[in-house]
Amino acid sequence: MQTSFQTIGIIGKPSDPSIAETLAVLCGYLKQQHYTVFIDSASAHFIEDQHVTACSINALARHCDLVIAVGGDGTFLAAARAIVDYDIPLIGINLGRLGFLVDISPNELPEKLTPSMIEIVTKIDGMFLNSQRSDGLIVSTPTGSTAYSLSAGGPILYPSLNALVLVPLNPHTLSNRPIVIHDSAEIEISFCQTKQINALVTCDHIEIPEVFISDKILIKKDPKPIRILHPEGHDFFHILRNKLNWSSGYHTVS
Amino acid sequence: MQTSFQTIGIIGKPSDPSIAETLAVLCGYLKQQHYTVFIDSASAHFIEDQHVTACSINALARHCDLVIAVGGDGTFLAAARAIVDYDIPLIGINLGRLGFLVDISPNELPEKLTPSMIEIVTKIDGMFLNSQRSDGLIVSTPTGSTAYSLSAGGPILYPSLNALVLVPLNPHTLSNRPIVIHDSAEIEISFCQTKQINALVTCDHIEIPEVFISDKILIKKDPKPIRILHPEGHDFFHILRNKLNWSSGYHTVS
Amino acid sequence: MQTSFQTIGIIGKPSDPSIAETLAVLCGYLKQQHYTVFIDSASAHFIEDQHVTACSINALARHCDLVIAVGGDGTFLAAARAIVDYDIPLIGINLGRLGFLVDISPNELPEKLTPSMIEIVTKIDGMFLNSQRSDGLIVSTPTGSTAYSLSAGGPILYPSLNALVLVPLNPHTLSNRPIVIHDSAEIEISFCQTKQINALVTCDHIEIPEVFISDKILIKKDPKPIRILHPEGHDFFHILRNKLNWSSGYHTVS
């Protein structure tokens, strides 16, 4: 750390007692190095050190020439916003791991920065498939496979195939991929969720009312099929080629 | 059409006067072919034909040996649900095109079956980029590129690159792809939306309150940068390899 | 065009008589505007105009203050390489369209810049599916779906599903997507190819020798199945979770 810094401000993750120990170690170290140390008022009660001065975040930004954010990415971003007008540098310290920065932590950021992300637990015929953090999960028949499921990266299923496809929506884990299973399978979806956020369940274009985070969703094929009549000459591949513009671009000359 | 059908039921798209002409042509044709024709009560007022009998959808499902849905995919699905217990076949007719509706219509289905989809109009430095139907649009700095943007199919941007990436969320048009632009660009986002659905705007992990569908969102770089200090030996690629498990799977033996 | 240019060089697509008319129109226009015009020796014989001087591309680069490339992207790139040391600007003109060539032409570039790309014609049970330009096509069983097919963007097929998946390799048309079909289907693959490039056909890890560009490849299921015995407790989903690291990243705290 450069010796040109004299006054260091600390901004802690609000209302999180687990930062107390890190704050103590950090303040102790900084005082030992003869820095003047300020701490934001909300975190000050974690520190029993009379040589560390509590002040508002704004005052801290005005008086310090270096700010250290202790917490996760949310704390880091809040600190960044507080100091942006004062041209002072910022260091991030992750809870419990002294000295590592939080600005690039691919697996951690999604947890804090994507409020709509839920954790979905899926079972197939009673067997655990996975627990995935994502924006949602599409369960689609072959007919539905050319609609929203396709936009979300799912494959096209031939209409008469007895199959379903499960397509995760923007999954946290990058290797989470669409899975095609037999349509006789029973799918059970539940939520691994501590926060009381809402899950929205839509069936075809009908929204299921009053789904609670503690509910289980069971999906299975209706034993009674719908028979659909097609005109003569009906050609699924022809429709695909037209709708998806597969023939475009074949006649360019360069 | 097979001559074995005697009684045909018609289910129209509710409350849509534009189906009137198609219903008239269809009923005229069916009566001329000596079929007995029922029509669902909600659509009956579109037909001024005393030989077509209005009845509830349930009654229609009980009495007919073929059902024709006239409208879009929503109407088709509603008809399918109504008849599923009666083992009668179903034909779909698209509005205005008196050919038979196909069950899959990749470009049409998303419009009806994905209620959360909005149409987003994006301009870059005042120039129209595109108008896309999707679940949303991520605008990300290099730091953010390893978070939610990555889950949505965006590239990784090296931290010091002066760039932003625009990543569409599950876009309707499959060729819509992430675009990387200079971070000095001014991005304007607006909504092409007739329905009064809500747009949710989240900035870092803070939700912007009271965004109306008629609002324009302007995104530009704050002229004041944040300076972030890294520990010695900080290595972005090392973090990437660890967080994304790039090294896993290299030691398998088969 | 700025009047500050006096001497203009033209570089044509080599050995392509179809540029003759464009060269004639262009040279006529430039002479009429009183420019001095040079043309590269290889293209000079297309022009019967004694006021246009033939010279080598290098000489042309030395003497001109503007170069116009007439042809496709290959010609444009060759011209760019020739003039890079002379700091003179470059204009591209597409064959037949006397507008100025734009440097990016997404649908055209792949044709010239990706030498390994072939055009594959696929039929399913005798019905034309599509004709796609790509690096290749994977046809995979459920067992194979977790191997190379997965790397190429294919879905995971549950092992006991009676299905095959067709996965295009880096297809030219961005809306070309994996298609899942019944494994009783007969797949016919042929090549729409004028150039005598080689196709490489690999079956499991065995390369099929002597496949000619004029051959048809027929793929169908062997009527005799292989019975595979699994140890008790064998769990496909467990293997997926382990091999694809689906459980990683769930225990981070930020």
Next chain:
Amino acid sequence: MQTSFQTIGIIGKPSDPSIAETLAVLCGYLKQQHYTVFIDSASAHFIEDQHVTACSINALARHCDLVIAVGGDGTFLAAARAIVDYDIPLIGINLGRLGFLVDISPNELPEKLTPSMIEIVTKIDGMFLNSQRSDGLIVSTPTGSTAYSLSAGGPILYPSLNALVLVPLNPHTLSNRPIVIHDSAEIEISFCQTKQINALVTCDHIEIPEVFISDKILIKKDPKPIRILHPEGHDFFHILRNKLNWSSGYHTVS
């Protein structure tokens, strides 16, 4: 294991001494259980057990009522082909891990079943980025980003952006993703390869001759830029919308 099996055949991975120990343990166990054991001739010399009979794979397939393949997926597939006409079940044993099947091993299969896959080591400005198994690596400028790179999943880079994108081709590790870096970076590519397979290096549409597996490829920006003149009204976004069919599908009515 079912007691109904009397005669068990073993097929080993050819020419791989590392299977010797597994074969010994397996044969010992099977003899102890009073099975009659055959082994394919090529693997017989690994076994010093006079009670195990060597024979050809075909003879083994005719005489046994269970076959065990010891090796990797290639061995398993070869065994499957040998027995397909005899309706006998097959068990796969992975080298060194007694009792686990090899049929679904996502991370292992690509190593054996994708002969074109190479291992590419990339450094950026001398810093190790990663070592990836894939079909190849595209390094693209903004101009090239709309060509082959786009087919391979890369983002679109705005033409004036000073950036390069590295796009892996069908990478083995599913979390390997396109990375955008500054175009002042020096990229070093080498190969981690024991087998003497060929690497093909193509620069624009020119193939670099005589690239050896031991070569290092250095990529850096030419300090001399090419100036390209555009007609008035040139609009990159307009070209993108047209070439990628972004406007299609917006006028459907369902």
